[in-house]
Amino acid sequence: MLTLQYIPYIDIELLQSPQRVEKLLRIVKEEKIILLEGRLRPTEEAELIRRTMEEIDDSFKGIEISPLNIKVPEDQAFFRKLHGALLNFLLGNRRGLTIIGPASIVKEIKQDPDKIQLLTEDSSKPKRSSKSAVKK
Amino acid sequence: MIGFFKRFLGLFLKDLFKDKRQVKLGLYGPPNGGKTTLANKVCKDWLGEEMGRTSKIAHETREIQVKEQITIKRDGKELTFSLVDTPGIATKIDYEEFIKAGMKEEDAKSRAKEATKGVIDAIKWLDDMDAVIIVLDGTKDPYTQVNITIVGNLEARKIPLLLVANKMDLKKADIKHVQAAFPQFEVLGISAKSGDGVDELYAKLFELRAKALKRKKR
Numbered sequence: 001m002l003t004l005q006y007i008p009y010i011d012i013e014l015l016q017s018p019q020r021v022e023k024l025l026r027i028v029k030e031e032k033i034i035l036l037e038g039r040l041r042p043t044e045e046a047e048l049i050r051r052t053m054e055e056i057d058d059s060f061k062g063i064e065i066s067p068l069n070i071k072v073p074e075d076q077a078f079f080r081k082l083h084g085a086l087l088n089f090l091l092g093n094r095r096g097l098t099i100i101g102p103a104s105i106v107k108e109i110k111q112d113p114d115k116i117q118l119l120t121e122d123s124s125k126p127k128r129s130s131k132s133a134v135k136k
Numbered sequence: 137m138i139g140f141f142k143r144f145l146g147l148f149l150k151d152l153f154k155d156k157r158q159v160k161l162g163l164y165g166p167p168n169g170g171k172t173t174l175a176n177k178v179c180k181d182w183l184g185e186e187m188g189r190t191s192k193i194a195h196e197t198r199e200i201q202v203k204e205q206i207t208i209k210r211d212g213k214e215l216t217f218s219l220v221d222t223p224g225i226a227t228k229i230d231y232e233e234f235i236k237a238g239m240k241e242e243d244a245k246s247r248a249k250e251a252t253k254g255v256i257d258a259i260k261w262l263d264d265m266d267a268v269i270i271v272l273d274g275t276k277d278p279y280t281q282v283n284i285t286i287v288g289n290l291e292a293r294k295i296p297l298l299l300v301a302n303k304m305d306l307k308k309a310d311i312k313h314v315q316a317a318f319p320q321f322e323v324l325g326i327s328a329k330s331g332d333g334v335d336e337l338y339a340k341l342f343e344l345r346a347k348a349l350k351r352k353k354r
Contacts, residue, residue, distance in 0.1 A: 042285060042292045043292055045289075046262070049227055049255065050256050052228075053252040056248070061230040062226070063227050066281050067284070109281075
């Protein structure tokens with residue numbers, strides 16, 4: 001069974017970076033796929049990778065992580081960026097979505113400008129993988 | 137006591153006369169992008185010796201390797217830097233992948249353990265870099281979190297970077313794909329193995345050094 005856990009930004013908003021990382025890592029180690037509202041800061045992403053490496057053992061192989069950004073049309077790019085920067089400043093980086101899953105379940109997250117593909121291990125057919133796509 | 141003062145004075149003078157124009161140039165990227173192949177090419181060209189071992193199995197470089205005092209001469213100008221080859225950054229390391237590649241279980245587990253430490257060290261060393269070349273495999277999907285995280289962290293630290301799409305000698309390589317993933321940066325296509333584009337890379341290093349020195353002065 002595949003478990004998806006949605007984490008609204010408000011759940012991590014007041015947490016310090018190390019606490020955010022620990023919370024996310026704890027949930028991923030429970031073999032759940034996280035759908036996080038918004039983005040982590042680049043330094044938090046690096047910290048998440050660093051902490052993941054510390055946790056890797058024979059049973060925990062690591063994580064797959066990918067952000068989903070909202071594509072802005074070229075003609076609106078400047079004003080949308082300005083709007084986005086203002087919102088980020090006031091509310092934190094809560095635009096878009098971040099998918100984080102355990103590597104034992106999420107085989108690969110493929111991203112191109114138009115869609116995201118989540119390739120998961122199919123437990124009933126160990127050698128095959130199932131694919132689900134999210135259009136941006 | 138005299139020995140202590142001699143050592144202290146030595147360190148003080150060394151720091152005083154240290155070439156402040158010398159920069160620490162890091163090679164960063166995902167595993168198997170060709171960082172060590174590029175490091176070997178640079179070292180062979182300017183020092184006459186290689187830097188590290190390469191392998192088709194990922195995570196061959198599991199420790200930070202540093203070559204000091206590499207001097208590039210070009211158009212009457214000189215550029216001296218330390219080259220730091222880092223282990224490939226990954227979000228997952230599975231020892232079973234190494235077994236599939238032909239390793240014994242014990243060796244595979246040991247390699248995986250060393251590889252995790254290598255990734256941790258590579259991340260820790262980010263703060264020490266004056267400039268970074270991000271080495272991407274031009275045949276692979278550039279839209280990966282590791283690539284995005286490396287670029288994001290360098291931008292956050294204001295460390296000047298150069299994006300390189302390596303393995304351009306291979307048919308599958310597509311520089312446009314890499315450019316589309318990082319439209320805010322110029323992407324240089326090279327083949328560290330054949331040497332194609334490496335001369336242009338040396339020219340770019342002078343620009344990168346100028347940006348690094350500007351950042352150091354701030």
